Amino acid sequence: MTETATATPDSEHRGFVAWLPAALRPFALLARFDRPIGWQLLYWPCAWAVLLAGGLTSDWPLLLWFALGSMAMRGSGCVYNDIVDRDLDASVARTRSRPLPSGAVTLRAAWVWLVLLSLIGLIVLIQLTPFAAAVAVASLALVAAYPFMKRITWWPQAWLGIVFSWGVLVGWTAVTGRADPAMWLLYAGSMAWVIGYDTIYALQDVEDDALIGVRSSARALGGRVREGVALFYALALALWSGAFWLIRPDPLALVALAPAAVHLLWQVVTLDPADGAGALTRFRSNRFTGLLVALACLVVGL
Secondary structure, three states, X not given: OOHHHHHOOOOOOXXXXXXXXXXXXXXXXXXXXXXXXXXXXXXXXXXXXXXXXXXXXXXXXXXXXXXXXXXXXXXXHHHHHHHHOHHHHOOOOOOOOOHHHHOOOOHHHHHHHHHHHHHHHXXXXXXXXXXXXXXXXXXXXXXXXXXXXXXXXXXXXXXXXXXXXXXXXXXXXXXXXXXXXXXXXXXXHHHHHHHHHHHHHHHHHHHHHHHHOOOOHXXXXXXXXXXXXXXXXXXXXXXXXXXXXXXXXXXXXXXXXXXXXXXXXXXXXHOOOOOHHHHHHHHHOHHHHHHHHHHHHHHHHO
């Protein structure tokens, strides 16, 4: 781990957060509003499902509602995760500046903030069909369990894949009212993608995680991280291709995924597991992967 990567703080006063009153700024940081990459990665699977299911013309408002829901639910997830991990975060160089371990936000205030963000998520929930809303609610137990996975399994990234890909199930059922085989392939592909990019993200913390006993796929893969990420990205592309084929059995439909494939290949080829700052850059570049896959879903879905 390089010195630069170790010193990179996890909470930063960036973007609109810097313009907020001082009293509100810690709450924005607690919800990671300074780091939009999180809600973007949560949003893209929702958008893929709407677009591939052919919902652009009939259900386009869902794309806006899912954007708001992704911001709110990612924020509430971060608050909940920090409440659970506040002692661990205080032991890790990258996370000890977060509002809870640093004392900028009290535990009670964090719980109140969590409830407020969840209420915004509830507003989005009532915009869905009853079936899609039930699918969304079914994810809450999985979300609540996620912060504990790093303590009991070497693959918490797989659990994150289950949670962060759930938007595929919600978006698809919101448009079609049913669970189709193509939906499950799109969902499984998203899971593999999440495992890949979150393994890259975990490279920043391998040294601190080893010291405090936190498990991750980056630690489990050891010196074969690049090969592991390549495998998960390849699996994601194969599963997405299967979903596309079920919607449009035409080889040209698979070509739509070529830009995303090239971008994922760049991540793997240029990944240096010892360079934490470089790993963070490649992790963040997955916002463009999400966009490229969304464009592919748009083409095939239409």
